[in-house]
Amino acid sequence: MKLTKIALILGIASLAPSFASASTLDQVVKKGTLNCGVSTGIPGFSATDSKGVWKGIDVDFCQSVAAAVLGDPAKVKYIPLTAKERFTALQSGEIDLLARSSTWTATRDTSLGLNFAGVNYYDGQGFLVNKELGITSAKELDGATFCIQAGTTTELNLTDYFKANKMAYKAVTYDTSGQTIDGFKKGRCDAVTSDASQLYGLKLKMDDPNSVVVLPEIISKEPLGPVVRQGDDQWLNIVRWTMFAILEAEELGVSSANVDSQLKSQNPSIKRLLGTSGKAGENLGLNADWAYSIVKKVGNYGEMFHRNVGKGSPLNIDRGLNNLWNQGGLMYSMPIR
Amino acid sequence: MNNSQLPPSANGFLNNPQNRAVIFQVLALMFVVFLAFYFANNMFDNVEKRGITTGFSFLDDVAGFGISQTLIEYDDAGSTYYDVFIVGLLNTLLVSIIGIFFASVLGLLIGVGRLSSNYLISRLSLVYIETFRNIPILLQILFWYNVVLAALPSPRKSFSYLDSVFLNNRGLLLPEPIFESGSSAILIALILAITGVFFLARWSKKRHDLTGEEFPLIKVSIALVLLAPVLVYFISGQPISAEYPHLKGFNFKGGLTIIPELLALMFALSIYTATYIAEAVRAGIEAVPNGQKEAAKSLGLKDHVILTKVVLPQALRVIIPPVINQYLNLVKNSSLATAIGYPEIVTLFSGTTLNQVGQAIEIILMTMAVYLTFSIVISLMLNWVNAKMAIKGR
Numbered sequence: 001m002k003l004t005k006i007a008l009i010l011g012i013a014s015l016a017p018s019f020a021s022a023s024t025l026d027q028v029v030k031k032g033t034l035n036c037g038v039s040t041g042i043p044g045f046s047a048t049d050s051k052g053v054w055k056g057i058d059v060d061f062c063q064s065v066a067a068a069v070l071g072d073p074a075k076v077k078y079i080p081l082t083a084k085e086r087f088t089a090l091q092s093g094e095i096d097l098l099a100r101s102s103t104w105t106a107t108r109d110t111s112l113g114l115n116f117a118g119v120n121y122y123d124g125q126g127f128l129v130n131k132e133l134g135i136t137s138a139k140e141l142d143g144a145t146f147c148i149q150a151g152t153t154t155e156l157n158l159t160d161y162f163k164a165n166k167m168a169y170k171a172v173t174y175d176t177s178g179q180t181i182d183g184f185k186k187g188r189c190d191a192v193t194s195d196a197s198q199l200y201g202l203k204l205k206m207d208d209p210n211s212v213v214v215l216p217e218i219i220s221k222e223p224l225g226p227v228v229r230q231g232d233d234q235w236l237n238i239v240r241w242t243m244f245a246i247l248e249a250e251e252l253g254v255s256s257a258n259v260d261s262q263l264k265s266q267n268p269s270i271k272r273l274l275g276t277s278g279k280a281g282e283n284l285g286l287n288a289d290w291a292y293s294i295v296k297k298v299g300n301y302g303e304m305f306h307r308n309v310g311k312g313s314p315l316n317i318d319r320g321l322n323n324l325w326n327q328g329g330l331m332y333s334m335p336i337r
Numbered sequence: 338m339n340n341s342q343l344p345p346s347a348n349g350f351l352n353n354p355q356n357r358a359v360i361f362q363v364l365a366l367m368f369v370v371f372l373a374f375y376f377a378n379n380m381f382d383n384v385e386k387r388g389i390t391t392g393f394s395f396l397d398d399v400a401g402f403g404i405s406q407t408l409i410e411y412d413d414a415g416s417t418y419y420d421v422f423i424v425g426l427l428n429t430l431l432v433s434i435i436g437i438f439f440a441s442v443l444g445l446l447i448g449v450g451r452l453s454s455n456y457l458i459s460r461l462s463l464v465y466i467e468t469f470r471n472i473p474i475l476l477q478i479l480f481w482y483n484v485v486l487a488a489l490p491s492p493r494k495s496f497s498y499l500d501s502v503f504l505n506n507r508g509l510l511l512p513e514p515i516f517e518s519g520s521s522a523i524l525i526a527l528i529l530a531i532t533g534v535f536f537l538a539r540w541s542k543k544r545h546d547l548t549g550e551e552f553p554l555i556k557v558s559i560a561l562v563l564l565a566p567v568l569v570y571f572i573s574g575q576p577i578s579a580e581y582p583h584l585k586g587f588n589f590k591g592g593l594t595i596i597p598e599l600l601a602l603m604f605a606l607s608i609y610t611a612t613y614i615a616e617a618v619r620a621g622i623e624a625v626p627n628g629q630k631e632a633a634k635s636l637g638l639k640d641h642v643i644l645t646k647v648v649l650p651q652a653l654r655v656i657i658p659p660v661i662n663q664y665l666n667l668v669k670n671s672s673l674a675t676a677i678g679y680p681e682i683v684t685l686f687s688g689t690t691l692n693q694v695g696q697a698i699e700i701i702l703m704t705m706a707v708y709l710t711f712s713i714v715i716s717l718m719l720n721w722v723n724a725k726m727a728i729k730g731r
Contacts (some may be wrong), residue, residue, distance in 0.1 A: 084692040091387060091697070112695035113387035133587075143586040145507060146403075150684065151692025155402035159413040170588070171403035172598070173689060174678045183678065186486040187506045188597065190587050230388045 024096050024228070024235035025285055028069055033077045036062035037095035040080045040176050043201030044309040044317075045101045045121075054078045057308040058099040061120055061226055063298045065097055065242050068290040073297045082176050084151030087112050090229060097239060098227040101195065103153045108227075115236050118243035119225040120301075121309075122321040122330050124218035125157050126196035128203060131213050133190065138217040142167040147180045147189040149173070154194055157220040181205050195222050200315045238284050245291040247333035248273055249300035251324055256299040259292060272336050280336050291336075301331065380698065395694045396422070402689060404680045406596050418690050425682035426707055432602050432681065433668045433711070439607035440667060441660075444614025449644075451619045462615065470612040475673050477609055482601035482677040489597070492588050501581050507588055509595040512579035519576035523566045530565035534558040598679035602671065610667045617659040621652035653726050661719040665712050672708075682707055 028034050038046035038058055046056040063073035079095050090098045091113055101123070102108070104116040127138050135141065138161075148155055150173045162169045172189055174180045181202045184192045192202060199214050206212055226243065228236050249255070252270050254262045262270055272278040274295075275288035282288065298304070305322060306312040323329025350356055384391055396419040403413045408427040411420055450462040469477070486506050490496065495505035503510040541552035570577065582592030625648050633643045672683040687704045691697060 084688050087692065087695050088697050091389060091695075107693075108695070111390040113384075113389035141587075143588050143590070145588060150678075150689045155689065156693070159401050159403060163414045169403060170405055172405050172596075172678050173402075173680065173684065175675055175684075175688070179676070179678070183486075186483070187491050188486055231386065 024232050025069065025238065028096055032070065033075045034062065034066040034069065034097065035077050035079055035095045036065075037079050037081045037086055037089050037098040037100055038062065039100045040082055040178070042101060042177060042198055043204060044197065044313060044315045045201075046078070046080075046099070047201075055308065057121060057304050058101060058226075060298055060304040060308065061099045061243070061246075062097065064246055064294045065226075065239060067293045067297045068242050068245070068286055069238065071287065071293050082151070083149055084175070087114060087227075090114060090227060093229070096228075096235075101198070101224040102227055103195075104223045104225050105153060113230045114227050115230050117226045117228055117236055117239040119223040119330075120243060121197065121224040123195040123197050123222035123224050125154055125193060125220040125222060126199050126218055127215040128184070128192040128194075128199045128212055129190060129215060131211055135215070138215050138219065139165060139167075141169070141191060143169070144190040145170040145172060145188070147172050147174065147183040147192045149177050149180050149194065150175055152194075153220070153222065158193055161219040177202070195224070197309060197315070197317060200317055204314055234285055238286065241280070241284060241336070242294065244333040244336065245273065245294055246299075246301040246304065247324070247331050248336055249291065249295045250302040251326070251333060254295055254300060255303055256295055256297070259295045263292070269336070278337065384698065390696060391699070393699055395696060395699075398694075400690070400693070402693070404685065405678070406594075406599065406680055418694065421690055422682070422686050422703065425680065425685035428679070428685075429668070429671055429681040429683075429707070430711070432599060432606065432671050432674070432679065435603050436606035436610065436667050436671065437664050439603065440610035440614055440663070443607060443611035444660075444663075445618055447611060447615035448618025448622070451615060452622055466612045466615055469608050470616075472609075474605065474609045474670050475676060478602060478605040478673055478677060481604040482598065485597045485601045485604075492584065495584075495589075501579070503582055503589060506597060507594070508597050509600065510582040510589050511593045511595070512581045513591065513593045515578050515580055517576045517578065519573045522573045523569050523577070526565045526569040527562070530562045534561055537561075596679075598674065598677050601677060602674050602679050606667050606670060609670070610663050613663045613666075614660055617656050617663070618652070620659075621654075621656035622648055624655045625651045650726075654723075654728065657719060657723045657726060661716060661723075664715050664719070668711050668715065669708060 036059075038054065038056075041047045042056070044056055046054060046058040049055050059076075059078070062076045062078070066076045067073040079089065081089050081095075081098075081100060083100075086098055086100050086102065087108070089095050098114075099120075101121065102116075103123075104119065108114060109116050127141065129135050129141075146158060146169055148158065148171050155171065155173065158169065158171065172183060174183055177194070177198065180192060180194070183189055184202075185206065192199065194202065196214065196218060203209050203212055203214065226239055228239050248269075249259075252267070252273060254270060254273065259274070263274055263276060265271065265274075268277070272280060274292045275281050275290065279288075281290045284290065287293070299307075302324075305319065309315045309317045310319065319327075319329060321330045323331060325332040351360070381391075397417055399414070400416055400418050400421045401414060404411060404421070404424055406428060407424045408431065409420070409423060411424055447462045447465055450458045451466065453459045453462070489504060489506040492505045492507055495503040495510075497503045501512045537558065538554060541554050544550060544552060580591045582589040582594075584590075629647055629651065630643055633647045638646070671681055674681045675684040675688060678684065682704055687700050691700045694700065
């Protein structure tokens with residue numbers, strides 16, 4: 001009797017889940033796919049097109065990591081998450097990487113058991129209102145009702161802004177961005193507030209995009225970036241340097257079109273980036289051509305921005321803060337050497 | 338039976354069926370406890386390994402987000418997550434109580450209507466039940482929300498009644514009573530009137546038992562409960578005034594607002610749950626033997642007296658148990674409000690708060706505890722009512 005019990009306990013103990021200890025890189029390589037958490041549909045960032053293919057700057061980032069780690073940008077499994085599901089999905093190990101326009105804040109970085117790996121879009125919170133209200137500034141929004149998406153920094157910024165300006169407001173909080181814009185369309189609220197980049201996307205979803213305006217005020221800093229689980233420094237490094245590699249490629253003029261000819265370049269920076277010299281890939285635990293693979297198969301940051309949110313997309317957003325540092329923006333890659 | 342005929346081991350302690358039963362139950366219990374302990378331990382281990390903050394200290398942190406309906410004082414910039422929890426809990430409670438009330442009234446009417454001898458009424462009741470029972474509740478909530486929002490005008494074009502009640506797509510706006518000093522006398526009058534009605538009811542029942550004479554209890558009670566406070570209101574110099582909603586800027590200011598999310602949720606939950614209650618009522622009434630009704634009729638009782646004095650008291654015994662289930666379902670279904678942004682406990686606490694704080698385990702446990710408590714309380718209350726209604730052993 002005793003023996004059976006001990007055997008039982010031992011048997012169960014041997015089933016102890018070991019996922020906490022295995023490195024994310026090993027797991028991804030073993031699975032052969034990267035589980036990437038994206039949004040349920042934010043145009044320009046992560047949304048499916050008419051053929052059901054995921055497109056967006058966050059989607060391109062997932063593909064970049066897959067290209068660096070697995071050598072194939074198609075080996076990504078996209079997991080659509082609402083704002084309030086996203087961090088739990090990452091904590092629980094359901095996804096390996098979260099690229100879902102998430103704002104980097106102190107609380108999230110320090111108390112959720114997560115690490116932000118960088119910033120792939122510098123954003124700020126803005127307002128979208130009906131043109132017929134005749135409002136030109138956010139300062140005129142005293143007493144207005146807002147539609148907001150639950151579980152976002154937006155909710156907190158709104159309180160701060162109205163408190164600072166001694167104004168009153170009412171908030172109606174929805175689960176997804178689709179419901180939020182729906183509430184606005186039906187007149188439940190006077191304005192939608194969200195990251196400015198998303199407002200341009202929401203504007204396109206209106207029946208008549210010209211009936212609404214985006215107000216000029218930006219009331220917060222929203223640095224959006226990819227997130228990984230805390231405690232796996234190797235994986236954090238891979239994601240962080242993937243971000244830097246796509247920035248470095250743009251800065252050095254290496255694009256998907258010319259990357260093959262750039263392989264013969266004598267520029268030492270380009271040689272280190274593309275792995276023809278130096279040990280960047282090896283140190284990350286990846287192949288020497290990791291960055292070549294990213295640029296060749298996905299592109300550099302400038303290309304991603306242009307086709308997803310910039311002039312080459314319906315959103316038509318200016319580079320602004322998201323330009324390279326030497327062109328008046330904030331995008332700056334740490335040197336790859 | 339002769340023991341010596343059995344093999345020696347069969348006499349052992351372990352071969353006694355009673356001992357065996359106890360041993361296996363103890364073993365099974367140990368196994369379950371061990372499993373629970375093992376998983377809890379594992380959970381805490383993993384949470385700690387990943388550097389996720391644990392504990393309930395987050396409840397004292399400032400929440401810092403707006404909520405569209407708060408029954409207690411709530412300040413966007415100063416209230417804590419604990420306040421958010423209470424606000425969510427009360428909002429769930431509010432929609433559940435309103436929903437249970439309307440579902441019961443509607444369910445009773447439709448259930449009785451289903452058995453009506455009037456062809457139109459019984460067919461309409463049948464159509465109502467079969468329609469609303471067979472559409473998922475989430476769809477009904479979304480439907481009513483869209484209907485409420487689509488059918489109502491914008492604030493500047495509100496429907497208004499006497500310039501004091503307004504209806505628009507921001508909700509139903511009512512004048513808010515302001516209680517000034519001296520208004521407590523009215524409350525006292527109301528309480529006295531209700532106590533009076535209670536004693537009156539006992540007296541009239543006693544008198545009816547003794548003499549058989551009917552006392553118009555309901556009419557007198559309503560008059561008493563209504564007149565007493567109104568009389569005191571005028572005697573004490575009208576200490577209650579009203580604050581009327583008025584249009585200012587975008588929206589109405591002042592007054593009480595019933596938000597469209599609450600209206601939609603209330604409609605959907607009551608209409609859906611009423612179908613099940615109606616069926617329970619019908620089953621209960623049909624369970625009363627026909628002889629009872631015929632006997633009552635032969636005594637010369639009127640139809641409505643037969644229903645209220647003979648049929649319903651007996652039917653209630655059959656009706657109450659399934660209705661308890663429906664009440665519990667209604668409370669649990671109210672969590673679907675998260676689809677339309679009604680700020681109840683799931684939306685506020687395991688939605689927004691969870692995302693701001695990130696402590697999934699604590700928050701989900703607290704939310705589960707809320708529903709568990711609500712359900713157990715409802716269940717206990719109705720079990721008590723059921724025990725009161727049960728046939729007394731004679």
